[in-house]
Amino acid sequence: MxxxxxxxxxxxxxxxxxxxxxxxxxxxxxxxxxxxxxxxxxxxxxAPRRKAGKQLIALAMTVLILIVAATLFPFLSIGAGGLHHDASIIEAAFAFDGGLSILSVAVLFFIVIIPATRLMLLIYVLTPIIRDRPPAPLARAAFRLSEALVPWSMAEIFALGCAVALVKLSDLADVVFGPAAWMFAVLVVLVVATDSLMCRYSIWTSLDE
Amino acid sequence: MRVAPMGTRVCPRCGSPLHSRDPLALQKVWAWWFLGLGCYIPANLYPMLETRTLVSSQSDTIVGGAVELAHHGNWGVAIIILVASVLIPVAKFLALAGLAIGVWRGSRRSQTRRHLLYEIVEYIGRWSMIDVFVVAILSSLVQLQALATITPGRASLFFALSVIFTMLSAQSFDSRLIWDSLGGGDGKEDLAQ
Incomplete structure (x- = not known):
């Protein structure tokens, strides 16, 4: 054949x-x-969608802002017996120390650095396409990298982890969602929306032109 | 997804290396599979969490923690933990091995069913990382000086490595190999090249 x-x-x-x-x-x-x-x-x-490019950029920007903001604010706080403690995402990532500190780096990559990189690459690739300009330099390599990062981008998994931790601790202490937890909850929905909007075939075809 | 002439080495569109079928695909699957299994065993033997409270100090393995919760009557959470950290990883190892053996020796199951199994394994793989995240969240949050502290145990590192290696194993598996047995020897010719 x-x-x-x-x-x-x-x-x-x-x-x-x-x-x-x-x-x-x-x-x-x-x-x-x-x-x-x-x-x-x-x-x-x-699976082409009307104006998918613009919507994707909008979604990607929103998620990017949410990720940055969510890393700065506390996402859960705990109170028991008069003592009180807040934790932010950065603190969660650096919970591993000593021989486990390599895991801190991995967690930081999975929940902050890789998702943010992937979204920035997507914005970089899509912006010239929706403005009918020729593709950005290295756009193909950028889109390829962005696609390779998808399975390793785990922000939404971390969000579900918050819920599990909350259930586990609910007997022991009073746990309250901080602002970052709500941001992560919105983020899960947006990440799912991004994936369903994205038509790889259409993007590759526009990069070929 | 673009089609390139036979023997093309590099994708004309995105520049990644192109194989009709990677002759080493199954070996890569097995290599990552064994590494993953090798890490999954210590992940179950070492403690996942070390909890210190005013009165006691204890370290729990994954299964030990679930049993403890069940003793306290917290059956729901215990079952969730057992399913997420024991049942799903073990099922994943078995499914990947089954798929690889199916491609190697031929399988009586239909292509559609094996493909569905592969998609499930590939989709679920990353969600196993939730355990590591829960450990991170718990140990950063529960720092109430003398009252209670939680620190991550050594198993968390092995568990994370095991998840990463199984994800790599699933990614190395070429789902197209499942369908090659249909194509009248097409795939075998390609492998010989």
């Missing part, structure tokens, strides 16, 4: 392969709000 296809580069450009199961399709025209799914493994291949 390969030989017929290699003859004409233009024909190849119209073909897409499912990234999960490698079935090859000729890319169909997909209208806004429709989606193209792999017939074999049901991976969503193309």
């Amino acid at each position: 390969n030989h017929e296809l290699t003859q004409d580069e233009d024909d190849l450009g119209r073909l897409i392969a499912c990234p999960e199961c490698d079935l090859v399709y000729s890319a169909p025209p997909v209208a806004v709000r429709q989606k193209a799914e792999c017939a074999r493994c049901h991976t969503v291949l193309i």
Whole structure:
């Protein structure tokens, strides 16, 4: 099958392969709000949204601001027997010391640095696209890195961790959500929205032009 | 997702190295898998949390902590902990091994079901890190001088490493290998190249 296809580069450009199961399709025209799914493994291949670029940038900026703000404010505070203690995200990350301090660095990366980097890369890649300018320098490498960071960006997992910690401590002491905890709760919703809005196929196609 | 001619080494679109099928994919899966399992064992043997209160001091392993909670009648939380930190990681190890063996020796299960299993493993993998985050939150929060303090135990490091290695193992698994057995020897030809 390969030989017929290699003859004409233009024909190849119209073909897409499912990234999960490698079935090859000729890319169909997909209208806004429709989606193209792999017939074999049901991976969503193309799902364009109207003004997705602008919305994605707006969402990414919001999440970025939330992450920065959430690291500065206390996110949980505890009170028991007249004693009181607040904890911020930075303090949570640096809870590991001694031989475990490497874990502090990892936690800081997972919940602050990697999510923030990924969002900044996304904004960098998308801004020229929505303004109909040529892609930013190194935009492809930036988008590739941003996609590689997705599984390691764990801000939303940390947010759920707060809820679990709250349940665990509720018998022992009075635990109160601080401002940062509410920011993280909003952040979870926004991260999910970002993922459902993003159509990789559309972004790569616009980077090709 | 773009299609490139056979033998292309680098993706014309994003510049990442391109393989039809990585001949070492399964070996990478197994290498990360064993590293992950190797870290998961000490993660269960060492204490995860060390709690010091006015009257007592105790260190709990993952299972020990859950048993303790169940003793206090806190069955709900105990079950959540057991499912999240024992059942899911063990199921993940078994599922990845099953998928890798299925590709290696052929499998009677349908491609669709194996693919679904892979997607579940890949999706759930990162959520296991929640345990490490909970330890971080608890030990930064519960610092009430003499009344009660919680410090993280050595198991937290091993647990985090185990989650990272299993995620790498799942990422090295090429889900396309599941489907190659359908394509009339297509995949085998590619592997031989």
